[in-house]
Amino acid sequence: MIKLNFLGTSDAIPTAMRNHISVLLTYEGENILFDCGEGTQRQFRKAQLNPNKVTRILISHWHGDHVLGIPGLLQTMSLTGYNKPLYIYGPKGTKRFMNQLLKTFAFKKNYEIKVQEVSGKFFENKDFCLEAKSISHGIPCNAYSFVKKGLIRIDRNKLKKTGLPNLPFLKNLKKGKNITYKGKKYLAKNLTFKEKDIKVSFVMDTQFNESIAPFVKNSDVLICESTFSKELEELAREHKHLTSEQAAEIAKKAKVGKLVLTHISQRYENNLNIILNEAKKVFKNSVLASDLMSMDV
Amino acid sequence: MIKLNFLGTSDAIPTAMRNHISVLLTYEGENILFDCGEGTQRQFRKAQLNPNKVTRILISHWHGDHVLGIPGLLQTMSLTGYNKPLYIYGPKGTKRFMNQLLKTFAFKKNYEIKVQEVSGKFFENKDFCLEAKSISHGIPCNAYSFVKKGLIRIDRNKLKKTGLPNLPFLKNLKKGKNITYKGKKYLAKNLTFKEKDIKVSFVMDTQFNESIAPFVKNSDVLICESTFSKELEELAREHKHLTSEQAAEIAKKAKVGKLVLTHISQRYENNLNIILNEAKKVFKNSVLASDLMSMDV
16 A cells, blocks of 8 residues: 655644645555654654664755755764665756755665666666656756556456366466466467556646646646645746646546645645635645645555 | 753754754844744744844854754845845854855845854944854864843842932932032942852854863853763764753753753653653753743743
8 A cells, every 4th residue: 555644734834733845655565755854853853763773855946945854864864873874866967966865864774875876767676666757847847747557467257257266377377477277378469457556746846837737647646736726827827836736637637536735835734725726626626635634656 | 131042952953942053132123033044034933023123143053953043044134124134153164154155055145244253242232242162073173152140230228328419410320420429439349249140151063172161150040961871972972962951960060040952862751751860860940941931031
């Protein structure tokens, strides 16, 4: 099961209710952190999650409100015995920023940090892959997708029709291997099906752009910045951000399953329905992220 | 009136209850921040205090848990229109660290940052002065004192005995000026007294050392790190920290008015009385700082 923990959901200025942005995606042994705003390590503590389980950090871009939690998190991971390689991915410039950051805040580090500047599909194993797409935010900035690959399953109905007995060797079908029983050959492709992939996409900061929808297409969950409401569309354009209406338009065009609005400006703290209702008018299955909210995908 | 706001009170690893360390001292138009751990800007929001009123930041030393809130705070101050010079003081190395920090986390800055590496009395105006003392913590590290100067007051009893009428020119006595009335001279020193200074001292990280007590001598309030309890004195020595018993010994020797224990290790989160009771046995007027606690001096 894929689990999302929303550790922080504010824009550049945090509020009493919202910390700077960060989302943790957990799947099997992987704990993938998307952005790491200031205070993220403490949000882990509040959510009763262990920062030492983080396996990868994906950085959308190097504006302070998305990255200022990195040095403290790395330091605490070191103090509490983290000892595996830590993978940090980001857009162009990430290696330089990480070098400067480690030089500025020196600390004893008992693990290796592997930094990669990424675009396109940049990680894949048998279970899932990670993809990056450059988006427009004034400085190098990536959107990301996590895609859990659908498993190959045996089609029990079709299997029944063959009259094959339920023996251990049938599991070879799931590996794509054809089998022979009592002289007759059975093709794997005729007796199996592939589950649907599960896709979760992250658009943490961007201006409205036609190229986003194709990248996040068919996501089961799209986590999307929604800094302003539409009456401030001009300000959104100026600061290269989205309104919640625009986030919903992307969700609709991309035919996603669910839209989660985050990166909310402090000005809506006492009037959050503006943001949510505006999105819902365009894309019904919209929800508003709040700090420490968790969600199963 | 001097007001203290304890914005964060944890040691290197924050907890759900305690943010990284920072204390705000407010006096007249001055808002002086002592250390600025990660998440300090959000603690301002939780305490309903305005970070844009900060006038000076005093940094004890450059371990991450005491300074990682600086770049985010400076950025938010810029975003919200701070436009006066901001004074940042710290031990040797502070200029280099600040330069690296501003280079690493570039942001639009609409105010001047004035950085000074300080020791001894480094700031004085008619109302108060600030003093620094190098203490022992493995890297350059300062303790600080804020001293509000006692005002010169007219001694009403002595004045009454002179028979002088209550006329506006009497206020010159407070400026140390002698006055002449009907041919007779009255000396200012005979008709005035100086209020007691009010001293607040900050020892944010240190190993036990004989030189601390003389520096914080006669403080009305001593805010002192107290990372461990005495059963971990060995660990305290190794990490160059104090036990609460040692903090209390300093308070007793320095004859301070009140001891406020802070920078508490996460291991005492569910057993804070160990820290407090141990200190109280040595120095009765000890209190334990908690996040968002405020105190009038």
